[in-house]
Amino acid sequence: MKARYLVFFSYIGTKFRSAEKLWFKGDKNYPDPESIQGLIEIGLLKLKSINYPSLFLSSRTDGGVHAINTSAHFDLERCGTRIYEPENIVYELNKFLHKNETSIYIKKCLRVSDSFSARFNAVSRTYLYRLAVLKRDVTLPQTAIIASYIPIEEWKKCHFMRNLGFDIDRFKEGANYFVGYHDFTTFKKFDKLNEKKHNRRVIQSIEVRPGRPMVTSYTSSQDGVFDYWDIEIKGKAFVHNQIRRMMGTLISVAVGKIPPEEVKVMLQVPSKHSWHSFIQNCPPDGLYLCNVEYNPEDLVYNNEKSLPQEEAIEESDRD
Template sequence: MAALALALALALISSLSYLVGWQFQVSPPTIQCIVEKALIQITKLERECLHFVGASRTDTGVHAWGQVAHFITPFNYDSLETIHAALNGLLPSDIRVREISAATPEFHARFSAKSKVYHYKIYNDTIMDPFQRHYVYHSVYKLNTAAMREAAKMFIGKHDFSAFVNASRNDRVPDPVKTIFRFDVIEMGPLIQLEVEGSGFLYRQVRNMVALLIQIGKEAIPTEIVPKILATLDRRELAKYALSAPPHGLCLVSVKYNQEHLLLPSDCPTTSFGRHHTITKCKLPFY
C-alpha cells in the first residue's frame, strides 16, 4: 500500500457555529469526520481501512492553514489531480485541501512531526476591524508588547507544562514535557502576532500561554510570574491569573518534518497543488 499525505488548508469562517475541532466524532461533526466521509465516498473504502490521521487535533473554533493528515490507499494513481479536485468538490467551502502528495510508507502525520507552529493574533485598538473579527482576538487595553516579549522568552526551552494544560478526555496521560523552540511577539500596526513553535503542545497549552501573556501585557502581573507558574506544575495556579484565550485568534500555521520523511518514492505520482483553469478554456459568458 502507498500512503498519501494531505496538506489541508482550513478556512473555518463558519466553523465557529457548527464544527467542534478536528478529532473524529459523528455528532456534532468534526473536520476529520467530514474529510473522512469525502474520502470514503471517493475511494469506496471502509473507514477502518483509511487509517486517516491528522497531525494536530485542533480545538473547537481554532483555525488551521497548515494542518497535515495522511491516509492509506491500496490504489495506484497516475495523477493526484483527480482525487484532489474530487475532494474539494465534496468538502464544504470552509474546508479545503491545499496539496496532496505521495509519502513513504513510514510517514505518519502526527508521530513523524518534528515541530508545529501556531500563530495567535490580537487586534490591539479601541475599534475592532470587522473584516478580521473571525480570526483575531480584540483587546481594547493597550498592551505592553515589550513585557510580553520578555515573558514569552521564558517559555523557550524544555519544560513540564502541567500548569498550562486543561483536562481532556482524549489525552488521559499526556507527556507534559514539551520543548518550545521560539516564541515571538511581532507588532504590525494595531495587530500583535504571537508566533510559537514547539515539539508538540498539550490540550489548550498555546491558548493558556497566550492568556498569561495578555495579562502581562496589560501590566496586571509581572513577567516573573511565568517561571513561578511553570514550577508549580498545577493548572489551578495559572487559573488565579488567567483563563484560556478565545480560540478564534489561534491558527495552526505549519507542521514541520525531518527531511527523510519528505523523500518521495521514485515511482510515485507528482504532487498535486490543484487544477488551474485558464480563461481561454472557459466558455462561461461572464468570464
C-alpha cells in the first residue's frame, strides 16, 4: 500500500553543498550524501519500501543556509494493506542521521493526502537573517582582523561586519520599500535558463529587531564588541538568492553607499542592469529558514482532496 508523508525537520547547513540533490544518472535516482535531500533519502531507504523514496522539499535553500523548521514530502509503498507508521519513520530516520553524525534532526512526521505538496501547499515561509556589526565605540588595531573577535560558537552562524558608519535607521527605512507585491528580478541571481520566468513575489512583512549572540556563559561574561540584529522576513515564496541580495542592498543603504530611495528604484525597474555591482551578496551563514506554514486542514489526511491549483506551479523558493 502506498502512502504520502510530510516531515518537519531542522538542520545546520554549514557542511552541506545544498539542500537539493543536484545530480541524477539517466532516469534512475542515486543517493547524494552531500545534500540534505540525499541524506534523508538514504535514511528512508533503510525502511526498504518498494519504491524509491524521493524527497520533495518545501524550500530549496543553497548550501550553508540553516533551517530551524522546514518540511518535505515523500511517498512510501509497502506490500500488503499496511502503511509505515509516522512515529516509526521519525525513529528510524533520526537513528540513521544520529549514527552518521549529521546535523539534521527530524521533528515530526504526518500522513497527508496523496495530492499534498510540501512546496505548493505552503501558505508562507519565514526567514531570519542574523547580522552582527562592530560597535561604533570599538576601534580595532590596524593589524587586527575581524575574525579574531568573532565568538567561536558563532562560526558560520551569523554574518559579521565592520561598522563603516552603519546606521540601523537607514537600514530600516530601506527595508520598508520591500514590503508588498513587487517584481524581484533585480534581486535574483541571473540564470539564463530561467530568465523569462516571472519574478513577482509578495513580502508580507519585514521586522528588524535587536538580536543576541548564541554563546556560552563563559563567552557572554566577556565584553562583546558587536551589536546583533535579527531581520525577519515573511512571504509565500522567494526567487533565487533574493533574501541574501536584499540584505546586501540594505547594508549598502546602512553604510551610505546608496540612499534608501534607491531600493524603490531597483524594484520599479526590475532588471539585472539595475543591480549595482559594488553591492555584495550576503553569505548564507546568517540565513535561517524559520518556518513553513500550512493551512491546518491541509495537514489532515483526506485522500479525496483535489490537486493543488495550477497557478501555484509558478511559485518557487530558493535562497
